[in-house]
Amino acid sequence: MxxxxxxxxxxxxxxxxxxxxxxxxxxxxxxxxxxxxxxxxxxxxxxxxxxxxxxxxxxxxxxxxxxxxxxxxxxxxxxxxxxxxxxxxxxxxxxxxxxxxxxxxxxxxxxxxxxxxxxxxxxxxxxxxxxxxxxxxxxxxxxxxxxxxxxxxxxxxxxxxxxxxxxxxxxxxxxxxxxxxxxxxxxxxxxxxxxxxxxxxxxxxRQDFVDVFSVHCVVRFLFQGGQSGIAAAAAKAGDAALTADLLAGVGGVLETTMTDDLWRLGNHEISEDDFLRKWGYHGPNEGNPYTTSWREDPTPIRYLAAASAVRERPNDRAARSNAAAKKAEQRLLAGTPVLQRPAIRWLLRRMQNTIRTLQIGKAGYLxxxxxxxxxxxxxxxxxxxxxxxxxxxxxxxxxxxxxxxxxxxxxxxxxxxxxxxxxxxxxxxxxxLPLSFVGMPTLTQKSDWSAPDILEVTGAASGGGIIEGRARIIEEADDDIDLDPGDVLVCRFTDPGWAPLMALADALVIDIGTSASHGAVVARELGIPFVIGTGNGTRVLREGDRILVDGTTAVVKVLERDIGRELNLA
Known part of the structure; x- marks a missing residue:
C-alpha cells in the first residue's frame, strides 16, 4: 500500500x-x-x-x-x-x-x-x-x-x-x-x-516524511519482535546476557559507515564535499527541523574528523564486534537443542537485516x-x-x-x-519535563535542580562489557568538548548526528533510550560498553567523575569524584 x-x-x-x-x-x-x-x-x-x-x-x-x-x-x-x-x-x-x-x-x-x-x-x-x-x-x-x-x-x-x-x-x-x-x-x-x-x-x-516514517515504524515493530525472540532464545539456552552480543556486529549499519567516512575525511582519503554529499542531512538535534544540518554548517565535522583521524578506525572496531557476535552465536547454538538450531539461525539472520533496515529508514526520514x-x-x-x-x-x-x-x-x-x-x-x-507523568506534567526550572550525592544509577538497556573512565557530561552534540582516550560520554539522548562523537568515547551513559535506540545500535556495532535509559545520569554524574560503566548489569557507579575523594561502594 x-x-x-x-x-x-x-x-x-x-x-x-x-x-x-x-x-x-x-x-x-x-x-x-x-x-x-x-x-x-x-x-x-x-x-x-x-x-x-x-x-x-x-x-x-x-x-x-x-x-x-x-x-x-x-x-x-x-x-x-x-x-x-x-x-x-x-x-x-x-x-x-x-x-x-x-x-x-x-x-x-x-x-x-x-x-x-x-x-x-x-x-x-x-x-x-x-x-x-x-x-x-x-x-x-x-x-x-x-x-x-x-x-x-x-x-x-x-x-x-x-x-x-x-x-x-x-x-x-x-x-x-x-x-x-x-x-x-x-x-x-x-x-x-x-x-x-x-x-x-x-x-x-512533510508528505515525504510520512511516506518514509510510516514504513520505518513497521520496521521498528519488527525489531521489537525479533529482539524479544532472541532474548527468549538466550534465556532458554541458559545465558540471557548473550542478547546484547547477539544484536551486535551486524555490519553494514549506516552510522558505522558514516563514522568510518569521518575517519577517512580526517585522514584526507575523501573530501569534505564527498562526506557532506553523503551525510550532510545529519547535524545536531537533527530530528527537529528547527536546527542547522551539517550541509549548512560543516564546522562540527571538521573538529570531529580531526579528532577521529588519530583514533582507531571505526571499521576495525566494528570488525571486533562482529567477531564477538559470532562467538555469542556459537554459544547460543551450543545451548540450543539440535532441531531448534535452524530456526535460531534464521531468526538471527533476519534480525541482523532488520537492524540494518532500521537505520536505513531513520536516514530516509531524516x-x-x-x-x-x-x-x-x-x-x-x-x-x-x-x-x-x-x-x-x-x-x-x-x-x-x-x-x-x-x-x-x-x-x-x-x-x-x-x-x-x-x-x-x-x-x-x-x-x-519528567520522563513520565500523569495528566499535565509539572515543570521544574533547570537551574533549580540539584542532585543529591547519589553514587549509582541504573539503565533500561546495556551491553558491551565493563569499563572505567572519566565522565564527560555533554549537553549538545556540537558542544566544544574534547573527548580523550578513556572518556565516557554522558548525555541526555543521542541521534545519528551524535555517532561521530560516540565513536570517540570509550563508553556511553545515556538518559533516554531503549535497546532499540540509536545509541544502543551504534554502541553495539562499535563494541562500546553502554548503559542507556538511566533517566537522570546527566544530573547524578558530574563532570570529571571517575566511573564504572557495567554493561553486563546496566549499572553505573561513581568510583571517585573529581575533587579527589575516593568512595567505597563495596
Missing amino acids: CCRSHPILRSAIRCVERSGSSKRGAIYVSATVSDPIRGTSEPDRYWTCTNLGEACPDVMSPMCWSIWGDSAEWSWLYSMYAFGVIPKKALVVSPDMNDRGLSCFYGRQAFNVDAIKETMSSLPGVSPDDFERDLMGSVRPDAKKIESSNRRLPVVLAKAPGTAILTGKRIRKLHNRMYAKWVKVVYESDPVSQERPAIERLLEA MALDEARAAVKAFGAERVQLGQFDEPDDAFFLTVEECQQLAAGELLNVREIVSVRRATRMEYKNMD
Missing part, C-alpha cells in the same frame, strides 16, 4: 489553555496567541517521553510539531494496520490528543501509554502490559487492566508474513528515492526545484526532515523580502497550515505570533 494514498489530516488550529505551571510559577503566554506545543491532557492520562525523546530532541518549535504531530500519529497507526492489528477504518488521526498514541507537552513528544496499550491489545500473543514493561522497565501497580484479544488473529496471520517479507525492500526503495531527491533538491539546490513556491515544497517534504528544513527557511526568506518576517527563521514559529494562510494573505498579527511563541519556547527550554 502506498502511503501517499493516505495523506495526513490537516492539523486543526486550536486555542489551548493560556497558562502553565512550573516550580517558579506561571508561564507567560499571550491571551491572543495560541500555543501549539503546550499540549493538553485529561487528568488520568499516563504519558512518557521515553524513546520519543531521541527521535525529536530538544524543544520543538510550532513548525516542528506541525511536521511531526499528525504525521507520526498516522505512521504508527499505519504500522498496526500493516500487520493487521487494526482495520483500515481505524487508520484515522483523532482530533482529540487524549485519544492519540502520541502528543506534545511543552515542546516535547510523549507516548500516551494507555491509548497505545488499548491498540496493542488486539495483537495476538502479546499482553498490553508487555508494551509498558518494555518501554518503562515495569508495569504500574495501579495500571488500568487491559485484556488481550484474539479477534484479529485471522487478519494478522494473513497480513503479517507478507508485511515482514516485503518491508525491507520497501524501505530501501523509499530511502534511495529520498536520497536522490535530497541530493538534487536540497544539497545541490536544483534551480528548477527552487523556482517552485516554498510552501509547496514544504507540503511535499533526509525528508532536512528537505522540510530547507523549505521552511526558503519560505522565511520569501516572507522577509515581502516585509512579513524580520528574519527567515520566524517561519519556525508558525505551523504549516498558518504558513499556508500567510501565503494566501489570511493570517494577521504575524509578528505578535512569532514574538510570543519565540519567547514561550525559550521558557520551555529552561524547564525540565
